[in-house]
Amino acid sequence: MIRPSTILLAFVMSLILSTCFNAKSAERKIEVSSFGKTKEGEAVSRYLLSNEKGVEAVVISYGATLVSLKVPDRNDKAGDIVLGYDSLDGYEQDKSYFGATIGRYSNRIAGGQFTLHETVFQLPKNDGPNCLHGGSRGFNKRVWVGVDRSRPDAQVLELTYLSQNGEEGFPGTLKVHVTYTLPLETNELGIEYSATTNKGTVINLTNHSYFNLSGTASQEILDHELLLHALKFTPVDSTLIPTGELRTVRGNPFDFRKPTAIGARINQNNEQLKFGRGYDHNWDLEKTGTNGLQVAAEVFEPTSGRVLEVLTTEPGIQFYSGNFLDGTVRGKGGQLYDHRTGFCLETQHYPDSPNHPKFPSTELKPGRTYRSTTVLRFSSRK
Numbered sequence: 001m002i003r004p005s006t007i008l009l010a011f012v013m014s015l016i017l018s019t020c021f022n023a024k025s026a027e028r029k030i031e032v033s034s035f036g037k038t039k040e041g042e043a044v045s046r047y048l049l050s051n052e053k054g055v056e057a058v059v060i061s062y063g064a065t066l067v068s069l070k071v072p073d074r075n076d077k078a079g080d081i082v083l084g085y086d087s088l089d090g091y092e093q094d095k096s097y098f099g100a101t102i103g104r105y106s107n108r109i110a111g112g113q114f115t116l117h118e119t120v121f122q123l124p125k126n127d128g129p130n131c132l133h134g135g136s137r138g139f140n141k142r143v144w145v146g147v148d149r150s151r152p153d154a155q156v157l158e159l160t161y162l163s164q165n166g167e168e169g170f171p172g173t174l175k176v177h178v179t180y181t182l183p184l185e186t187n188e189l190g191i192e193y194s195a196t197t198n199k200g201t202v203i204n205l206t207n208h209s210y211f212n213l214s215g216t217a218s219q220e221i222l223d224h225e226l227l228l229h230a231l232k233f234t235p236v237d238s239t240l241i242p243t244g245e246l247r248t249v250r251g252n253p254f255d256f257r258k259p260t261a262i263g264a265r266i267n268q269n270n271e272q273l274k275f276g277r278g279y280d281h282n283w284d285l286e287k288t289g290t291n292g293l294q295v296a297a298e299v300f301e302p303t304s305g306r307v308l309e310v311l312t313t314e315p316g317i318q319f320y321s322g323n324f325l326d327g328t329v330r331g332k333g334g335q336l337y338d339h340r341t342g343f344c345l346e347t348q349h350y351p352d353s354p355n356h357p358k359f360p361s362t363e364l365k366p367g368r369t370y371r372s373t374t375v376l377r378f379s380s381r382k
């Protein structure tokens with residue numbers, strides 16, 4: 001026979017366990033708050049993701065933008081390693097694409113024009129003669145809808161945007177999701193993209209975070225040591241459109257196959273560096289045999305000891321050394337962002353692919369799903 005005291009004990013135990021479990025799952029919920037309203041009156045949410053290893057990521061629904069990313073240095077001191085603004089107004093005015101999700105087509109399309117199955121599509125020319133980062137009002141200037149899809153092992157934020165047929169000149173109504181995943185036990189931030197369309201279109205999504213691993217954007221990024229797993233890059237013309245050539249990095253300042261300070265060769269007398277005003281090029285990533293996720297880039301910052309690894313399923317990566325930052329943009333904490341105080345590593349298909357049949361295709365057909373994954377992995381060393 002079961003004694004009443006045993007039943008009572010079992011009841012008390014289950015109560016304690018369920019309270020602990022609820023407290024734990026409550027801890028794992030993404031913290032949501034308001035980030036204000038856009039000029040048109042749309043409400044913008046702020047999402048705080050955090051894990052047990054000291055990583056904190058803030059994402060806003062405006063542009064599905066990564067606003068801040070705090071990671072530990074070699075002494076376990078957390079520092080914010082991305083550039084951005086304190087308020088929504090900053091992001092609405094922004095022309096640098098700090099932390100934003102870029103779409104429908106990252107980087108440039110020559111003459112703002114491409115042909116798909118014999119139809120010519122004209123896009124806005126918002127960068128000299130070319131279309132840059134999806135046009136005058138790309139995905140970075142749209143309000144996305146966020147949903148907390150956290151699991152016991154990770155905080156997961158899914159953001160969705162419906163891009164209408166003809167928006168910024170692109171064909172097809174496109175439903176696009178960006179999912180940020182912060183595992184509780186691992187220091188990495190996953191960024192996964194997926195999209196479907198009702199008409200043939202082109203797509204190339206990326207995240208445009210500017211990193212400064214020192215944790216202070218008052219310092220230039222020229223001492224960061226960069227490794228790129230790439231043997232070739234796509235040289236550009238003076239308007240930064242790829243010529244179509246895949247050029248070896250051997251014997252020129254584009255060789256980052258061994259860790260090299262970003263600043264070591266940036267001012268060399270080189271036509272490509274002149275066109276970019278520094279590095280602003282796409283590297284053709286080496287394939288390791290599988291088509292899965294692989295390490296594309298590794299960056300080490302000597303003063304903090306922070307290490308960033310970028311993994312991707314994409315064939316290319318745009319390394320941009322913050323050449324257009326000029327000390328006129330006021331960012332977080334009132335900081336003026338000077339020349340080369342942040343760098344971007346934009347995982348992507350190659351710029352202007354719709355006009356280069358030999359580049360990996362960026363066409364998305366109805367009935368197919370576009371998928372792309374990037375993982376930012378953080379660690380530190382002496």
Ligand code: BGC
Nearest residue numbers: 095096097280318320324346
């Ligand atoms: C481009 C740069 C551009 C920058 C905008 C980068 O992805 O490659 O040329 O100036 O975005 O901030």
